[in-house]
Amino acid sequence: MAWLAADDRPGLPVEARERVSDRFYRGVQGRGQAGSGLGLAIVQRAVARVGGGWCLPTGLEGASCCGALDMPAAR
Incomplete structure (x- = not known):
């Protein structure tokens, strides 16, 4: 099962992609926006626990951010 999510916030700079899932x-x-910086770290660990994967597609700098989840089917 796969999901694609996007938001209408500022795009994600290329240099931030490597650290975006750091707690x-x-x-x-x-900075200056609400949030704790934990959201994508939680997503990464939760998806990995069930054998799934996630990614942030490239080429979206300056556009809204987009993420993709791939989850295994229930057994």
Whole structure:
């Protein structure tokens, strides 16, 4: 099963992609905004626990951010 999610917030700079799932990481654009920097770290660990994967497609700098989840089917 796969999901694709997008938001209408500022795009994700290329240099932030490597750290975006680090706990408490807040990119320059995220500073001053509400949030703790835990959201994608939680997603990454939860998806990995069930054998799934996730990615942030490239080429979206300056556009809204987009993420994809791939989850295994229930057994």
